[in-house]
Amino acid sequence: MCLAIPGKIISIKKQNATVDFRGIKKEVDISLVSAKPGDYVVVHTGFAVGKLDKKSANESYKYFDEYIKTKHGKNT
């Protein structure tokens, strides 16, 4: 129900950040998150609503790996 897409913060000026969405750069309000340049934020209607933890971007596989280990006692 909420279109929100991730982008990378390039620079910050007060409450506004220039965010790069795979080549499209847009000003995004970051007053709802604590973020720094280099962070990835998830953006809805021009505001960052949360941060994307890039390290855990593959987390759905982590869940799957854990499920398999628990269920079948082996690695995928």
Added chain:
Amino acid sequence: MNPTNTLMNISKQNTEKILDEIKKLAKSIGRETRLMGLCGTHSQTIAQYGLKNLLPRNIKLVAGPGCPVCVTAREDIDAVIGLALAGMPLAVYGDTLAVPGSTESLENARQKGADIKIIYSIKEALKEQKIKPDLVFFGVGFETTAPMTAWAIKQGLRVYSAHKFFPPAMAALLKNKKIKIDGLIDPGHVSAIIGESPYKKFEIPQVITGFEPEDVLMAVLMLLNQIAEGKRDLENEYGRVVKKNGNEKAVNLINEVFEQCDAEWRGIGLIKNSGMKIRKKYSACDAKIKYRRTIAEILSRTKTKKTACRCGEILQGLIEPNQCPLFKKICAPENPFGACMVSIEGTCNIEYKYAR
């Protein structure tokens, strides 16, 4: 539809692995199992990737009321159209333009000359208000969108609030004995705001998930696993975005500007404490107060026709779109009768586009 949400690469191999495990669990469960995708954006992913057809026959994915445009009360649409036709400039999100009120939509009003500006960000509404001091912003959306409206109200934007809290609708759904659901796929971005705790009171298997097809399939797997083991837990598959405590700044902003009120959900009825009403402190920004008399007069004039539209039952997963007598015969995206057909996330809209 390209993987932008997670920076993951969609891989057929991964989906096949997850599907294999789903098939094993579905077989061991045996009986028909109904999982409700609460969020319209999840329904989009399910439709765009044809996920329903990839699942075993006894696993049913049902859509829920997570389409804020679809559940906005007819009276709210009528009131806002009335304000626009009475000369008030409006700023709206694009989704609301084609939603039919009792007799017409905002788009119809625009064609008659009403000043209606479509915006992407609420900051455009603030900018517009500087040139048009009478501007009213039509606030629609759940907890993901409400913080922006709250922020803008603090900057002085005048708002007609039709915003809603989502968990009360979940509570109402689960209380309705006619609705048979075995597990819930919880909304990804609403959860990014409210965190995990609002869901803990629901005694049903739940998984918060993201918007890639692998996310949704993983959620199905995790729900089936719980069902097979008789569990009723809340799991978070979208941990890369959704933190346990959510976004406290956003929640505080909502609570600072809005208070709970009872609200009408189109097709479903009144749900207690589900509406966001602008607090007294900000009443100068409340269009419902400033234009109280105009709105009352508009609503007294509006005649609501009884139609055969069954959006309400569709939103609660009670029936499928093809069980509505209007679906495809009269009601279609280019000529929508009900809100479920208007919104890109509406169940009927999705079914119409993707069911071939």
Added chain:
Amino acid sequence: MRAKKQNNDTIELDHGGGGYKSWELIEEIRGNMADSRRLAKKWQNCEDDAAVYNLGKQKLVFTTDAFIIDPIFFPSGDIGKIAACGTINDLAVMGAKPIGLSLSIVIEEGFSKKDLLKIIRSINNVSKESGVPIVTGDTKVTEKGKLDKIEITTAGVGLAGKIIENKGIETGDLIIASGDLGEHGIALLSQRFNCKSKIKSDCKPLNKEIGSVASYLHSCKDPTRGGLAANLYEMAEKSGARIILEEKKLPYKKEAFALAELLGIDIFSLPSEGRFIAAVSEGDAEKTLKILKKNNPEAKIIGRAEKASNKNSGVFLKTSIGGIREIEMPRGKLIPRIC
């Protein structure tokens, strides 16, 4: 199956959007021109991008288009450039060599003369690039408020040996895109919603590019209004073909995907003003691509045509996880959304 048509008393913006409603309006307009249609017996392809008159050894190809756009100046183009390219390209996709254009301009009182001459110079540049002259024209001025700045109509004539018809797709044909699509749409939307990107409008004349491969093309269109969805759909419907595109081979830059997702609009509706999509036989595909890549290294094969029964013709997408779904005809204006 489509629902019953709404009875419209007034013309709506969606009627000009290039989707279903535009088609319905055009059908209704044609339906009210029975006498004219009777007299046009010697003209063919009147429902394609241009009409064709058989002169014996050659065919005369004739088309027209009107342009009201906002903004009138955009990254790497303006209304003049689009107006000239639009008509040249409508002739080119039919397989014709454009030989001359007419230029009709209606200007709102108070319009900047500097802007007008800038637009005229753009048209002159297109003429130079394409080799197609403007040979006749007209200008009118209306009172302030009776028109939004400027409107341009161009008409064009060309000569063709073989006509490339919309309905020419054959079973087994491959579908080629002459480059990445939607960049004109991206440029305009970026400007409207304050986004910056490297993407500029793709507007350019296509007569020489199409001319270099015309003998291989079974069907051809430039995906302007309505984008890939509307134009490929039209080719598929007229040909009775079922076109399958592959998600991995979609001809869009990552910026196009990002902007479409950011604003919540359908990527397949994004217009291009200097690209074409075509159907060629499998045997000719490599040759065609080799020639096209000299102009644009991004030219690529994006799908294939299968035989269709009436019920399942259309355009479909094979997703990266193996499912198939239809790419629907766009409904109207591109509007951003929150859900």
